[in-house]
Amino acid sequence: MRLKGVLLGAGNIALRGHAPQWANTLRNQVEIVAIADLSKENRAAAQRIFPEARLFESAEEALDSETPDFVDICTPPFTHRDLIAKAASRGLHIVCEKPLAPSLDEALRIADSVRRARIVFQPCHQYNYAPPWRVVRDLAPRLGAIHFAEYTVRRTAANEGNAHWAPEWRTRRELSGGGILVDHGAHILYQLRSVMGEPKAVNATIRTLLHRNYGVEDTALLTLDHGGALAELSLSWAAKRREIAFRFVGERGELVGDEEKIRLFAETTEEVPLGGMSTNSSHSEWFAPMFSEFVGRVSKRDFDQAPLDEAVYVARVIEKAYASSRAGRALPIEHEPSTALAGGVH
């Protein structure tokens, strides 16, 4: 029997990223039975992909009218806590777009409500499943222990949100929680964690350099201090051309990547060509393996907390990075067990 899902939010990432995977790749495992979105145009666009689904303007109405197995939350960050609470209180499994929440406090409250509900929770950390990142993960062991990393993301501006709602939401702090650090940095932080573990401290300089009309930063420079290893992130919406570049240096070699290729310089030299990593920012196909794993976890009732912990970790580092930039110095990152932390926040 197919799992029944409700799509909450039918904007750009829902229509271009998630919907094609639910409607095509996972159509034998999942049926999207309802869609909720504030915009009539976006509800109509989603209906063209899911002709059988019922349409709702309000998420609550959709959840009261349907009996789904899961929700797929594709709304902006400031809505996540409320929508997750509504789904978790009904015992529904959850896929939720990143970032988990606009602040660490909200992320911890979300984690608490998810843990209490005993549901499967999957943040949309689809870069974990992206083919270029799988190449990095496969080659990284050949570097030995990594002691230095650099990750650079350059964009000319913040992506616009959907024209039928609030296209500028990414640049309004109360809706997004922050600028490029929250929007793109969220992905980089869990990627780095997967190869280097968790840093002890962060030193950040976060500014609005070019887009003075933004209510959030357009540039964030972070040094993640692991003690014996350092990682540097350079993120900017104030560039004049798009670029992604990274470098990992270990005791036995170096791994270098950009839009076009990943090169390993270790005992052997290897080059893996890529298809232009940031040419299409929706990368719909990157969601398929993550959705597929989510469906498998729901059918096994596998309540592994690791994906939730990963999202809370991201929120924790982001919050600390903003505090570091305000303080003008490095700040330690406390990595208390997230269950204990969540238990203390209500």
Ligand SMILES: NC(=O)c1ccc[n+]([C@@H]2O[C@H](COP(=O)([O-])OP(=O)(O)OC[C@H]3O[C@@H](n4cnc5c(N)ncnc54)[C@H](O)[C@@H]3O)[C@@H](O)[C@H]2O)c1
């Ligand atoms: N995983 C990724 O790589 C990736 C890429 C892009 C966006 N995102 C994330 O996806 C989320 C949505 O981003 P987007 O680019 O699709 O935004 P968008 O502006 O294109 O769409 C947002 C949609 O949410 C709807 N909406 C807002 N509040 C709602 C509510 N309370 N109930 C129902 N619908 C509501 C709006 O009507 C709009 O259609 C954000 O959290 C963003 O960070 C993730």
